[in-house]
Structure formats: structure tokens, C-alpha cells
Amino acid sequence: MLPRSEVTLPVGVQLPDDPYASPSGGHVVPVRLLTDQGTMDVSTALEVFVPEVRGVSVTPVGSWRAYQGTPNEMHLQVLVRDRSNIVQERAVWLTHDAGPAITYVNVGQPALMMSSGSAVPVSLTVRFDPGATPEEHLVRLRVHDGTGLLKEVELPVQVSLPELKLVGDLEVRATQDEGHYAGGEASIYVVTGSVENTGDRYLDFAKVEVYDVSGGTPVSLGYVPIYDLPAGSSRNFRFTIDRAQPGDNTVMAHPSAPGTNGDPYKDSLQSRFEAEAVTPAPEGPLVFFVFAVALGSMAGLVAILATEAGRFALLALVVIPLYTRLKPEQVTDHFIRGQILGYVKANPGETYTHIRKALKLSNGTFVYHARILETQGHIRSVKDGANRRFYPADMRIPSEVKDVELNQVQRLIYTIVMEYPGISQTKIAKMVKLAPSTVNYHVNIMTKVGVIERKRSGRLSLCFATEDAD
Structure with missing residues (x-):
């Protein structure tokens, strides 16, 4: 340059390919002019404005059947990730629609607070019409913010439709149900029968729901979970009615499974029985346990109760009655034990605390029924640090093998x-x-x-x- 001359120079600024590497708004870019000797002569700063880039991605993570609840129900999980360069948190919301074969869709978190780079897992529950055909169906999920639609994805879901029905006789009989307490003026009765899978698809879970229809309107009494039902196979079931009211009773047993086709009352069987008033059984003797606490203080007991593994072990001693004796076929016909077994099969490796809270059970109730399931060989539990984790009895625990399926x-x-x-x-x-x-x-x-x-x-x-x- 000549003395007192002026030259206009173009300055190019390139943003990274990653849209949220440069936040939106103004940025200062320092500029230096150097002499040919390399010494700084003049310095200044240019302000560069980066426009907002909006966008999200929706990645399917997995899908699984409901382990309990309504038949024809599936759960999906997606990962919603903010692909914008907006650093301030902003609200985004999710909407959906689906084809006529899908009667219900619920988004676990319909509104999210997101910012650049954040990611949130979102669960969806999809329920099919009982007459849905087995081809693939679509759920359309849309993500919006204040400027409009950001993303629309189609999530494929498919339901298998094996035919499931009751076969044989449904027997209702009185029993001296050893290990159960018949309180009040009521009789204990047991409903027994058999379920056959006459379809051509394997069922990992089915259930027989039992209803009291004495008053005309069905009232659910609970259900019996049935696992691992290959095509063409059958399983016996057993359901205990421990609060049958005196007089004429009519019960209905209805089989169902995720993807079962047909009328809700098709293949259901009804049985009637006469329940007689019974004298309440006397209460069992109280059993007291004396705990010797080391160091002459309660510190040892406090330390035990501080971990869930310790609480489980301690309550297993106190809660399990000494007089309880259950026949093997009576172990899984209890509603709460069915819930626990179903949850453990659907969530192997879950902790004592998470299972108890998910099923809304007290410490004593959970320990009592979990201990029965474990001693009878239906589940296993292992200590993991301060936690205790539960697995199906036939599952290889991750610490024992290397080829475990990811949950x-x-x-x-x-x-x-x-x-x-x-x-x-x-x-x-x-x-x-x-x-x-x-x-x-x-x-x-x-x-x-x-x-x-x-x-x-x-x-x-x-x-x-x-x-x-x-």
C-alpha cells in the first residue's frame, strides 16, 4: 500500500458444518493487519451475525409389548435431539395421528424444554383395534416449536394376531388353600382351566382375566399371567378367588394376549358356584425376633437398613411367616406375584426399589411375594453393591455370561x-x-x-x- 492509500478487502467467515457449533446471534471476529516484517500494525474487530438454524431429529430406539394391561398394546421409545444452534431453552411439543387400525396413542412427554444439542427420550403407547390386521401400521409423530413444524416422522408398528382360546373344562371348586388366610365371612375358591395357542405365532406373554359377572356387569378380579406359549401348545392356569361372597356366584375367565384378534368375550367360559359363609380363621401367633446389634448400639441395624440389599435381607427374615407353605401350582396364581414376575421378565436387572415403586407396593408386601417367587424358582436376585437386582430364573445374569440381550x-x-x-x-x-x-x-x-x-x-x-x- 502507498502512504495515505485505501484498499477494500473482502473478509470471508465460514461456519462449521455442525449447525449448533456456532450459537445464533452476534459474534466478534478479531482482525489484524501485519507489515511485511510480521509486526502488528493495526487491529480491529468485525461483528458477524449467525442466523438461527432450527431443527430436530427423531431416532427410534426400540419397541416392546406391554407385560401387563390391555391386549393389543405396544410401547415405543424414540430419542428427540435438538439440531438447532439456539442456546436458550425453548418449548417444543409433539403431536401425532395414526391409521384407523390404531385406536389410541399416548405420548409420555408431549411438551419438552430443549436447547442446542440436548436430547430427550420419549415413550409412546400404541393400542390397536381388536380386529386389526397383521400388516405394518404407521404412527406419524410431529415435532413443533413456536415457528411451526420442525420434523415429521413415520414410526412403523406391527401387531401379530395369533388366535388364543380356552379349551377343556373350566373347573371351579372349593379348596383348603393352605398358606392363605380366609378372612371375614367368605370362602376360598379356585378357578382352573387350560389355554391353547391355536395360531401360528409364538406368544411370549398371555393372560387369563377373571371377572365376577354375578351382578350382570363384569367386575375384574385379576388375571393369571402365562409366559412362553408356542404355537399349538397349551398351558394350565389356576386362579384363587379368596373373597367369594356367600350365595350364588358367577365368574368368567377370558384369555387375551398382545395382538389377540376377536370379540372381547369370545372364547370365554362361565362357571357358577355356591359359596357358603365360613367362620374367620383365628389369627396366627405373633413371632418376635431378637436382633443382637454389634458394638452395643443400633449402628449395625442402621447400616443394614441404609441399603436396599440390607432391607431386603432383613425383611425377608421378618415378613415371611413361619407357618406359610404354598403348593408349587399356587405360587403364580396370586395377582401381586403375577405383577412382580411380569415386571421382572419385562425389566430384567431392575432394582428392588424401582420394582417396588413401579408396582406401588410396600416394603413388606414386595419382600413377602418376591421371596416366595425366588424360593420356588421363578426369579433370582443378586446383590450389586448397595442394590439388589432381580432376574427371571431362566435368564443368564450379565455377570455370568457375555451374550446377554440389551434392554x-x-x-x-x-x-x-x-x-x-x-x-x-x-x-x-x-x-x-x-x-x-x-x-x-x-x-x-x-x-x-x-x-x-x-x-x-x-x-x-x-x-x-x-x-x-x-
Whole structure:
């Protein structure tokens, strides 16, 4: 340049390919003019305005059948991730519609607060019409914010339709149901029968619902869960009615399963029986337990009660009555035990506290029924640090084998690790909104089965999918 001359220079600023790497709004870019000797002559600053980039992604994580509740019901889970460059939290909401074969869709979190880079798992419940055909159906999920529609995705869902019916006789008979207490002026009766899967598809879960129809309007008495019902096979069932009122009673047993086709009362059988008033059984003797506490204080007992593993072990001693003796076929016909067994099969590895809270059971009630299921060989529990985790008896526990199938939480974690190689467990916990200890438990399992590899970086534990671990 000549003295006192003026030159106009174009300055180009390129944004990163990642839309949320540069937040929207004004940014200051420093500029320096150097002499040919490399010394700074003039410095200034340019202001660059980055426009807002809005967008979200919706990634399906998994789907599974309801382990209890309404037949023809499926659960889906998707991961909604903010792909904008807007750092301030803003509200987004989800809407949906579906074809005529789907009668009900519920979005667990219809409104979300999101900002650049955040991700939120969202669960959906989809219920099919009883007459739905087995082809694939679509649920359309839309994500909106204040500017309008951000994303629309189609989620395929499919229902299998095996025919399920009751066969043989439905027997209702009086019984001296050993180990159960007949309180009040009521009789104990047992409903027995057989369920056959006459379709051509395997059923991992079915149930026989029992209703009291004495008054004309069906009143649910509970259900018997039935697991692992291959095509062409049958299973016997047994349901205890422990509060049958004196006089004429009419009960109806109706089989159902996720995807069962047909009329709600088709293949149902009715039985009548006469219940007689009975004298209440006397209460059993009280049994007192004396606990010797080390160090002459209550510190040992407090330490035991501080962990769920300790609470379970202690309550198992106190709550299980000494006079309780159940026949093997009576173990799973109890409604609460059916709930616990179904939940454990659907959520293997879940902790004592989570199962109890999910089923809304007291400590004593849960321990009593879980202990019966465990002693009779239906479930297993293992101590994991301060927690106690429960598994189906026929399932290989992750600490014992390497080829364990990932559950829904683990699939969600794996999806995040695939998208963000080297992400820390702390960030994963924030994204999936779970406690760090829970995420650490699942990552430990995934590390053992070889789908995730961890590397230390200072105090952080970084996670990689095994194909990205190099």
C-alpha cells in the first residue's frame, strides 16, 4: 500500500458444518493487519451475525409389548435431539395421528424444554383395534416449536394376531388353600382351566382375566399371567378367588394376549358356584425376633437398613411367616406375584426399589411375594453393591455370561454412544435423565458383553462403540 492509500478487502467467515457449533446471534471476529516484517500494525474487530438454524431429529430406539394391561398394546421409545444452534431453552411439543387400525396413542412427554444439542427420550403407547390386521401400521409423530413444524416422522408398528382360546373344562371348586388366610365371612375358591395357542405365532406373554359377572356387569378380579406359549401348545392356569361372597356366584375367565384378534368375550367360559359363609380363621401367633446389634448400639441395624440389599435381607427374615407353605401350582396364581414376575421378565436387572415403586407396593408386601417367587424358582436376585437386582430364573445374569440381550435403556445408551463417540458417562446420564449410578450399571454390562469400550481421560470415563474404539 502507498502512504495515505485505501484498499477494500473482502473478509470471508465460514461456519462449521455442525449447525449448533456456532450459537445464533452476534459474534466478534478479531482482525489484524501485519507489515511485511510480521509486526502488528493495526487491529480491529468485525461483528458477524449467525442466523438461527432450527431443527430436530427423531431416532427410534426400540419397541416392546406391554407385560401387563390391555391386549393389543405396544410401547415405543424414540430419542428427540435438538439440531438447532439456539442456546436458550425453548418449548417444543409433539403431536401425532395414526391409521384407523390404531385406536389410541399416548405420548409420555408431549411438551419438552430443549436447547442446542440436548436430547430427550420419549415413550409412546400404541393400542390397536381388536380386529386389526397383521400388516405394518404407521404412527406419524410431529415435532413443533413456536415457528411451526420442525420434523415429521413415520414410526412403523406391527401387531401379530395369533388366535388364543380356552379349551377343556373350566373347573371351579372349593379348596383348603393352605398358606392363605380366609378372612371375614367368605370362602376360598379356585378357578382352573387350560389355554391353547391355536395360531401360528409364538406368544411370549398371555393372560387369563377373571371377572365376577354375578351382578350382570363384569367386575375384574385379576388375571393369571402365562409366559412362553408356542404355537399349538397349551398351558394350565389356576386362579384363587379368596373373597367369594356367600350365595350364588358367577365368574368368567377370558384369555387375551398382545395382538389377540376377536370379540372381547369370545372364547370365554362361565362357571357358577355356591359359596357358603365360613367362620374367620383365628389369627396366627405373633413371632418376635431378637436382633443382637454389634458394638452395643443400633449402628449395625442402621447400616443394614441404609441399603436396599440390607432391607431386603432383613425383611425377608421378618415378613415371611413361619407357618406359610404354598403348593408349587399356587405360587403364580396370586395377582401381586403375577405383577412382580411380569415386571421382572419385562425389566430384567431392575432394582428392588424401582420394582417396588413401579408396582406401588410396600416394603413388606414386595419382600413377602418376591421371596416366595425366588424360593420356588421363578426369579433370582443378586446383590450389586448397595442394590439388589432381580432376574427371571431362566435368564443368564450379565455377570455370568457375555451374550446377554440389551434392554431398552441399554439400547438408548448405545444409540447415544454411536452418535457421540467418546461421550462421558456424566453427559449420558444428563441426556437420558437417569442417575449416574444407574448409567454406570448399564455401561458395565455393555462393556462386559463387548458392545462398548471405556477409556480414561483424566477423571472422566469416555465411552465408545466397539467399532469406533480404535
